[in-house]
Amino acid sequence: MNRKLLATATLTGLAGLAYLEPAFAQDAAEATAEAAPAAAEAGTGGGVTPETAYIFNTLLFLIGGFLVMWMAAGFAMLEAGLVRSKNVSMQCLKNIALYSIAGLMYWVVGYSLMYANVDGGFIGSFAPYAWDPVGGNALDTGYSTASDWFFQMVFVATAASIVSGTLAERIKLLPFLLFTVVLTGFIYPIAGSWQWGGGWLSEMGFSDFAGSTLVHSVGGWAALAGAFLLGARKGKYGPDGVVHPLPGSSIPLATLGTFILWLGWFGFNGASQLAMGSIGDVSDVSRIFANTNLAAAGGVVAALILTAILYKKVDVTMVLNGALAGLVSITAEPLQPGPLAAILIGAVGGVIVVFTVPLLDKLKIDDVVGAIPVHLLAGIWGTMIVPATNGETSFVTQFIGVAAYGAFTLVASFIVWLILKVIVGMRVSEEEEMIGLDRAEVGVEAYPEFSPSGSVR
Template sequence: MEAGLFTANNVWMMICTGLVFFMHLGFSLLEIGLTREKNTINILFKNVFIICVGLLVYYIGGFNLMYPGFAEDSSGIFSFAGFGIAPPENGMTPEYADGGYTWWTDFLFQGMFAATAATIVSGAVAERIKLGAFMIFTVIYVGLVYPIVGSWKWGGGFLDAMGFYDFAGSTLVHSVGGWAALIAIYLLGARIGKFDADGKANAIPGHNIPFAVAGVLILWLGWFGFNGGSVLSADPALTSLTLVTTSLAAAAGGVSAFVVSTVMYKNYDLTMFLNGILGGLVGITAGADQMGPNDAIIIGVIAGAIIVFGVALVDKLKLDDPVGAVAVHLICGIWGTLAVGIFGAMASIEQFLTQLTGVGIVGAFCCISAFIILFILKITIGLRVSEREELEGLDEHEHGMSAYPDFGLNEH
């Protein structure tokens, strides 16, 4: 491989790494926008903590847990290549990763993905989880659970051997976070005032919808790196196709969600529109490189409808998800993974059943793991803040500061 192509591939992968990093700002703005002002500092603190600690635990052992180099006679379930990230001899040459990038770029790109799984949980548990409990959960989930699941496919493990396909993480990133979010909100319980005595759900409006819009548009931009970087090179044809299918699915998801929600609720709900965009993005992520434009639009349209019905289902189950993380990342993650067997280059009954099996295995492992971690935290240090802390706001009680100290917007 000529040096110029190797350099171009690596530069593209570093740009994509930066775009995925930028997604953390998008998640932060979306989460604070859809929640109340009195918990803004708390949510921002969690998001900053996630990226910092996520990178460190991925350096300490997560990367080598996710890419352990399974032996030929291995079961492909668990292996560990050791602590740290010392590069191999060919790590900076075109011999590594087919000349797509260097060892250091590989680590950093994958490290950006790792932290995303915990960010998904952050939004779902907003406004009532103890910060200490969330931080402990993040360290364990990002440090152990996420890389073990990732190794099963991306690390050459047993899911890869059985033919399971997940291009950029509808299951391996989004549903890994989504399953944990589901277990967490079940164990935490709903925010005070979310449900009436008869079980009817009440809307708890977010304090800054412009922030939420900015967050979603930043996430869409970041997805160009999330999916585009998953090509693992700057291959012109495959990269451009991936960006087209990603954008079409996002646009179709947004339009579908706002149309369906308008028909159902007789108003133009901007938050449904926003989550529809995200649902389309999550839905296309598993097969963005396998789909044509028409496939991408259909996947997005279905994902957008799933968002509306998914949010209603979560409310009906008396679960409180302030940002719609379960509908977006879990339900649309499952849909996107199954869609690989329905549309595009890999469509077949056999592939669909393989995708379904992979979804079930990952779901079971993540639910059990998240439940064990969170239940132990619940019975030891506790998961939920006190009623007074929740009513007065976590910013005041856990951080001693306000996000808007000069504007007199503090809620009580």
């Protein structure tokens, strides 16, 4: 059978499964309705107190927050595995630095710009964020203010990590860190205020549950602007139009990073329920966990099948990114879909990766880790498909939101990158790129025993 026909048939079969969804969802809903009264009577004794809800809500934010923080390790390992050995230390350095910068900037100005006095507008207030006093509480909000800040902060670090991987192996450390300051302190918080801060998109009815667009596509647009101005790595694209692969240093490290990200995503999506003080909330968090896992698995299987059909061999890097694309795709609405719909949404994310990675190469946009297909394009897909499972949204409103985030982030990022390029320069020299950024910029090589300047141990 023709490979493209077989690929089409495979996707059609997956889509066909979605038609079974209403029957399964109806059965599940009926079973839940029958079981709910008994569970409520046995489990709550008539409801929980505000203090108990406060404790469980805060616990959700803290657990979700440290799971998302662990994604920083996932990005570091994924990038360390997909860059060449001579640039591994640089990627590790960038990831711990960007996480720290994100935390500082989000306290100094970011959180307030995103959440303070937005009131249906476009931006919040400028002020450092303060937590509850020692021994105090915020019962009026339903959760500890420090736990909320911590949970929101780790999201902004995720957006910055996306940029790190795309621009690897040829960007200077200083301009990258300066861009991270602007991205985490201003660009991301301002964009985030439009939806999560109660801004104009929230008023319009735009929906992005955990950040397919707000986090992932924002990072993707910022990375795209940087990649355009930075240019490709030396030797990546030949004058004859041939793409020359530049294999990474460690598939095991990249695989470890993918699994860490997969684990962290349960906090990313699950804790975005923002409440765990009732049976309904806990049930929804559980449903989000299950849908998140199914979508990632759908992305893996779709990428595995397609690469086997199209290239006769399975590309492990495509499969790893298929998992991440499935996770990004379900992030905009991980609660409402049933199991089969979640699988299909994730599977389309995997398909997007397989077809758009070579497309970027044709356009000579060098994305070292495949972050643009995974985070930008799968993020757009996940956001646009929300109305298929959430009747309270519309495709028009979703499109307006996607377009607004894209235009703002792309233009703002391009301007910042251009200023940095003119003032401090963006790219290392050809000689520094050749010897590797570990030696040229960091001074500590990840694998010195394999370096021409090192000794065999």
